[in-house]
Ligand SMILES: Nc1nc2c(ncn2[C@@H]2O[C@H](COP(=O)(O)OP(=O)(O)OP(=O)(O)O)[C@@H](O)[C@H]2O)c(=O)[nH]1
């Protein structure tokens with residue numbers, strides 16, 4: 001065999017035993033996992049390497065990693081919660097990543113420590129990614145104190161959302177004071193992101209015809225600001241018109257618990273026009289909601305939401321991964337489709353079987 005591989009490590013000039021030892025050491029160093037304590041102290045010291053490794057544990061499906069991750073999250077919790085969390089949504093190509101780069105660079109110049117996370121619903125459907133390479137934000141990652149982390153792929157939205165929430169905790173404990181989350185506005189992910197941020201910003205572009213068409217009312221209602229991006233070149237007049245239309249539409253929505261009146265405005269993530277004003281608007285929102293108490297009460301509500309959401313998620317997962325249930329469910333589906341059984345009676349039967357299997 002060795003003759004066939006003249007360039008293999010064992011056949012270099014150095015003695016065979018030396019190369020084997022070196023190789024083993026390198027392999028061991030690569031495999032060595034820092035202890036939970038080391039990761040916790042690393043995160044609290046703001047070490048990116050420790051933070052990244054801990055996030056990888058959060059994203060892992062290995063049960064041992066799950067326990068380790070939980071220990072780290074619990075240790076980080078008392079040091080978390082001090083950041084401003086901003087959610088950015090909008091249809092693919094609207095300019096979310098470019099906008100985050102522009103806003104992020106501006107914040108970084110002010111000395112802020114920024115973590116950018118993404119929730120990508122396409123990865124749970126196709127195991128692919130709409131956000132893909134564009135999430136690298138090449139310019140922003142070069143700025144000091146900026147950390148960009150794409151979401152775990154190949155996961156259910158519930159799973160990705162939980163992991164993003166936990167990642168926020170770790171980033172905050174590592175000293176990041178501004179967390180920006182990008183999500184594509186094509187599914188349920190914007191609801192998930194809305195439930196984990198303080199300020200929710202919907203990016204828009206002017207399209208053909210009525211600006212209000214194609215925007216889901218629900219997302220507009222959730223937004224604290226609607227920003228029409230790509231307000232540059234020939235597009236400036238159109239975006240100004242869209243801003244007026246959206247501003248009017250926003251007034252029709254019921255007022256928010258925070259008493260904040262959502263704002264419609266324009267910007268160009270490419271030329272930076274309007275970025276400073278948007279940053280000032282977010283600061284004003286934070287100041288206003290902190291003063292009237294709604295900042296804290298919203299976070300408390302969000303914690304409660306995620307408690308219940310996680311229970312729902314786990315219960316569902318447990319139910320559907322029960323092999324006995326899987327077996328009966330397949331047969332029941334057919335019986336229900338053929339009208340041999342009522343869906344409600346069948347559901348009842350399945351749930352009873354499940355609960356009996358648990359006692
Ligand atoms: N003219 C102009 N182009 C822009 C602006 N912002 C973004 N773009 C361009 O729009 C395209 C999409 O930008 P992205 O930032 O990748 O958009 P995105 O919303 O993050 O896209 P997805 O992650 O795929 O959903 C790129 O070619 C950008 O250069 C802007 O303000 N003006």
Ligand SMILES: [Mg+2]
Pocket residue numbers: 096097098131134135182
């Ligand atoms: Mg993007």
